[in-house]
Amino acid sequence: MNPVLQSEINNLIQNSDYETLDHFCRESIPMVVAESLSVFPPEEILKVISRQEPALMARIFCDLPVDVQLNVAGKMDNSALVLLVTWMDPDDRVDFLKDLPGDRVGPIMRSLAKAEREDIRLLSSYEEGTAGSVMTSDYVALKASLTVKEATSRIRLEAPDKESIYYSYIIDDNRTLLGFISLKNIIMANPKDLLSQVMHDNIVSVGVNEDKHEAARIISRYDLIAVPVVDEENRIVGIITHDDAVDIIEEEHSDDLDMIAGLTNIDDDTSYLKTSVWSNYRSRVIWLALMVFMGLISGAVIQKFSDALSRMMILTVYIPMLGGTGGNSGSQASAVVIRALGTGSITIKNFFAVIWKEFRVSLLLAVTLGILTFVRVYFFSGSQIFPPGINIVTVSVTIGLALAIQVITATILGGILPMIASVFKIDPAVVASPALSSIVDITGLLIYFNLARLILGI
């Protein structure tokens, strides 16, 4: 937010200079207006936006943070709120009504026109996470039999109401999707041509019950401004626009980061400084407690071998390094595989190809790191007293070899787990979470101690 602009707005509000504020509202991007207004009391915001045309008022209102929206709505009577809701974009409208307290939703729904009511019912009927749940019903649909000239006047007529007029979707009498045409193509086309002649008929679309991430991926991959959403019979029911795709992509990435860090139920809409200590605590404690319990399992493994360890403390020294390196190599492999699954460059069909590649990569890593470790243990361990039959060579070999095997196991595990998660339609990033580190902590200790028993006979 531009601080100069903000202080100007502060002045205008303090001086009740509503005419200049009107100009600011009309001349700026609605989100800019919403950002600078959101710091004021709801009465003040309402006073400023109520002076605007209803379409603009609705746009600015929808760009306010959710908590501010609810405060402003709290100051409005039902009839004013009905007008506001009528002018909202269909997808924003559904989101707003979901957030509004139940006792206000009823009266407003009853006062809305039938068309809007049915539109709301339809849009809110799709399951969370589907393309249908994020689409808007504001799009331009044109019959293929129109001429370019007729299409142009239709678009001009519909423009004020539509969120996006840059793509028009071409349909038949059953609303079956036949093709699309961009406004750019329409502008360049001969006005007498039929839409059926100039439209693109090889069109990408997304099913209404498909994952919304799939819709975002299509928009990103094909550089689209919007993607049409179709039902089972290929009839168009809505569109998802590029700005919604960006939101979906950003949400997905921040969910991934949360999962990797072991954070649960983070509220994305509230800023860090506003989130309470308590809700911060709740989002973190579950995974941490879980991992403490997992740590107890690795503790039990150490306990089992504690006699041997007490006789050879040098083995204890390398326990943290072994666990850490396992965790790191496992999460590297899982990061690479998660990314490849995300971009679609591998699927579960490549299961064995992935294992084979990860095995070869881990072999190189294991040799490098195993030798590094051997050198360190052999040359820099100082004078150690060993039980009979054991010497610094056998100990160095044991530790180096344990690290090598740990790297191979952890890498392959890190590569396999995301693929298994994706088969069960679980977000693969969940395995990049602290769980992987805890698992390889345990496998690492088992490898280590069993190898020590085998080679050193302890």
Added chain:
Amino acid sequence: MNPVLQSEINNLIQNSDYETLDHFCRESIPMVVAESLSVFPPEEILKVISRQEPALMARIFCDLPVDVQLNVAGKMDNSALVLLVTWMDPDDRVDFLKDLPGDRVGPIMRSLAKAEREDIRLLSSYEEGTAGSVMTSDYVALKASLTVKEATSRIRLEAPDKESIYYSYIIDDNRTLLGFISLKNIIMANPKDLLSQVMHDNIVSVGVNEDKHEAARIISRYDLIAVPVVDEENRIVGIITHDDAVDIIEEEHSDDLDMIAGLTNIDDDTSYLKTSVWSNYRSRVIWLALMVFMGLISGAVIQKFSDALSRMMILTVYIPMLGGTGGNSGSQASAVVIRALGTGSITIKNFFAVIWKEFRVSLLLAVTLGILTFVRVYFFSGSQIFPPGINIVTVSVTIGLALAIQVITATILGGILPMIASVFKIDPAVVASPALSSIVDITGLLIYFNLARLILGI
């Protein structure tokens, strides 16, 4: 990629049915065409795309994967390549010439028209990572004194050449940016109005030397199709479009994930299965080796206390849990702070507010996890033999307290480090990398052993 479509294309190519292929090229999104052609030999791709109009040929060509582009270009003589390059979008053109072998770039640059040559020089003159380095010079700029009707004919005239005509930028005689107008506004406006009357004059823009991520954030935040790029004197020099913004956002997130996993120099353009084992190895080995060395420091700490440990093996049992919990709570805190820095909801000015909040959160976590650990050690340690003066109560208190202090230290460290990184203009995600876990491994051991010395006197 739709497998049905792909097998159809295979048939068409095998049967040399070029007329149907022409239809497919014209009727589909260029990226779809590029995807289905990219599996064929370069000669075959060249045969199909050479039959198209030069603008379409250039679009399809630019959507091919880089390695395929170079193979196809290898089959073209210089004059054909000059024509192709001329028709490319300016930003794609610069990218392509960067990838093309040096010995072919020279002759092509010399054969290009002067306007294109200067455009290329200008676009490639901006530093990597700046808004200038990703902008395109294909945008519609209109004088404020034009009427809406005149503007419409100008846009219609320029449409075939321009990547994006949905926003027009309004300039004065010095190309100073005065405002913008969307094609939607133009369509709805009175043809006789002047652009200066109907344009939005409060416009967001990005400086040519600003970070490209800032441009992407503006597009995402304000739901724009494009953002104008201006020089120091506020003259428009280019635009960045929504599809480039999506690429920047996705690249940033995948860079973050790489950093968190400790991956270096990953080649994003090559798919997982095509990347060689060797380059996979190189991207992973640096961090792993570094962390092995860090692990040796924690090893040295253990070594220093090995006498005490050998007398009280129960302390060894909880070493992995202590390190793991520290790593987890540290990376949770850093994930939360990195996200808050990314969305702009905190800056370095909030340094102490962040520490204070993290301290309170960590206190709650420390109490919970400390008590959990105490209970586990006290009730489930079986029969242990302790040196004189030490009993299970003091041991349980030591371990529980060590964990609590470790959680507080690691959480605050995890919260501080990303802020410090951001001051030095380092990507904050770098501290969420394995480095943090290794650091808190060491601090955790120091806390643990010193506390044991203090309480247990070992």
